[in-house]
Amino acid sequence: DAKTTQPPSMDCAEGRAANLPCNHSTISGNEYVYWYRQIHSQGPQYIIHGLKNNETNEMASLIITEDRKSSTLILPHATLRDTAVYYCIVRVGNNYGQNFVFGPGTRLSVLP
Amino acid sequence: SQTIHQWPATLVQPVGSPLSLECTVEGTSNPNLYWYRQAAGRGLQLLFYSVGIGQISSEVPQNLSASRPQDRQFILSSKKLLLSDSGFYLCAWNKGEPQETQYFGPGTRLLVL
Secondary structure (H helix, E strand, C coil): CCCCCCCCCCEECCCCCEEEEECCCCCCCCCCEEEEEEEECCCEEEEEEEECCEECCCEEEEEECCCEECCCCCECCCCCCHHHEEEEEEEECHHHHCCCCCCCCCCEEEEC | CEEEECCCCEEECCCCCCEEEEEECCCCCEEEEEEEEEEECCCCCEEEEEEEEEEECCCEEEEEEEEEEEECEEEEECCCHHHHCEEEEEEEEEEECCEEEEEEEEEEEECCC
């Protein structure tokens, strides 16, 4: 099963882009990269996911390297409300019991 | 649109007391349902999942049990709570294949004293 590594914490100035890295060097060819975030005392919120191509939605952009061993989540204009723990997750199996293993994530602090 | 509800939001219970946490999903049918526990400052641990009414699978041996009496209702229970059952309990759902995106509820914070 692929595992992910993320920096434990990052700071970002309000209004600037936040770039959150994730390494998943053992990812398999059919495994997707998912990003969730969790604001204190709330349930995780889905952000974006991708397989090979870069993806963009109303919340963020996901850049996946060509070898798929790492990815970057980009919040283009970070606001104070983006302060949260961000989880990079690789789907670890194709049965229901191996879904979405959440690691410790990156604690992003958006500073005024 | 689909929404997921959990209650209660917060619960303080004495050791040895029973537990019942409820999760309901609206706006979809036959969802896959999941119960997770998150210890303070840590990632999520999958406890149970269900692919249909009355179908429950357990991921880890524990003091808890789960039931799915209705299509969109998932209940987490215990007959006698332990101190180690304290944590943040999250319900999630998705449709179709297990690798599809999961959507989480607001969570229940349980403190066992």
